[in-house]
Amino acid sequence: MADTASSIELGFIGFGNMAQAMAQGLVNSGALSGEHIHACAGHFDKLQATAEKLGVHAHREAAEVVEASDFVVLAVKPYLIEQVVEPVRETLAGKAVISVAAGRDFAFYEGILAPNSHHLSTIPNTPIAVGAGVVACEQRHSLTDEQLQTFENLFGQIALIEWVDGKLLSTASSIAGCGPAFAAMFLEALGDAGVKHGLPRQTAYRLAAQMMMGTSKLYLETGTHPGAMKDAVCSPGGTTIKGVAALEKDGFRGTVIDAIDAIEGE
Numbered sequence: 345m346a347d348t349a350s351s352i353e354l355g356f357i358g359f360g361n362m363a364q365a366m367a368q369g370l371v372n373s374g375a376l377s378g379e380h381i382h383a384c385a386g387h388f389d390k391l392q393a394t395a396e397k398l399g400v401h402a403h404r405e406a407a408e409v410v411e412a413s414d415f416v417v418l419a420v421k422p423y424l425i426e427q428v429v430e431p432v433r434e435t436l437a438g439k440a441v442i443s444v445a446a447g448r449d450f451a452f453y454e455g456i457l458a459p460n461s462h463h464l465s466t467i468p469n470t471p472i473a474v475g476a477g478v479v480a481c482e483q484r485h486s487l488t489d490e491q492l493q494t495f496e497n498l499f500g501q502i503a504l505i506e507w508v509d510g511k512l513l514s515t516a517s518s519i520a521g522c523g524p525a526f527a528a529m530f531l532e533a534l535g536d537a538g539v540k541h542g543l544p545r546q547t548a549y550r551l552a553a554q555m556m557m558g559t560s561k562l563y564l565e566t567g568t569h570p571g572a573m574k575d576a577v578c579s580p581g582g583t584t585i586k587g588v589a590a591l592e593k594d595g596f597r598g599t600v601i602d603a604i605d606a607i608e609g610e
């Protein structure tokens with residue numbers, strides 16, 4: 345565990361799917377104990393139940409979270425960001441503000457936070473809950489060197505941290521942030537196919553999930569081109585190339601690219 349990270353107080357304004365995934369990843373990996381995590385949300389009773397499970401502090405007001413924290417993650421829906429920032433704008437000024445909101449970049453926060461605030465726009469994804477996340481970060485930020493190091497030490501324990509130009513943060517979000525939904529659909533589809541051919545559903549899901557994880561690990565650890573990884577599985581005249589041909593005929597790659605275009609508004 346990193347010394348700098350273990351001594352910080354981390355706050356979440358909004359404690360829904362994304363914030364809970366981040367807190368779960370930190371607590372379960374031992375990167376940060378729940379006693380150093382503070383949260384508020386729209387519904388206090390619901391928050392209390394979730395917070396209790398993770399051992400994090402539940403607060404009624406965003407101001408209490410900001411007061412208790414060195415780092416404050418803004419984890420409400422993008423359209424609520426201005427509304428939650430406005431009452432705590434001045435107290436946020438001395439803290440490191442981490443945005444996880446889609447479509448909210450450095451320039452946006454320069455417009456709503458107090459002058460000389462320290463902030464960073466990111467897009468995490470839900471696999472961070474099990475220590476296998478991505479946090480895409482905008483290269484332009486105003487964290488101090490110490491805050492940046494603490495941020496990387498802390499979240500680097502449960503996610504791959506990738507820095508991208510602000511213009512590309514939304515594309516990074518489409519791929520890594522939205523991607524778990526697409527990957528889960530592929531997993532579900534392979535499960536359905538397995539069931540169609542007689543495999544028990546849970547067996548089919550486990551086979552497909554381990555295959556997807558292993559393929560990703562193979563890429564990340566060897567850097568082998570995805571095309572070469574595909575070729576290595578396709579024996580001449582074998583079974584895999586028949587599946588590849590069917591996917592190509594049905595426009596698999598084009599469909600995937602269309603999905604990202606749809607998010608990017610092309």
Ligand SMILES: NC(=O)c1ccc[n+]([C@@H]2O[C@H](COP(=O)([O-])OP(=O)(O)OC[C@H]3O[C@@H](n4cnc5c(N)ncnc54)[C@H](O)[C@@H]3O)[C@@H](O)[C@H]2O)c1
Nearest residue numbers: 358359360361362385386387419420421422444445446521
């Ligand atoms: N879900 C994802 O996979 C994902 C991935 C990347 C980024 N994000 C971003 O994370 C943010 C949250 O998304 P989510 O999926 O967790 O949404 P969610 O609906 O699950 O959670 C939103 C949270 O905000 C709380 N909230 C609402 N009004 C509030 C207020 N006035 N003050 C304090 N809290 C309030 C809600 O009670 C809830 O806890 C969004 O900005 C989204 O763009 C989500």
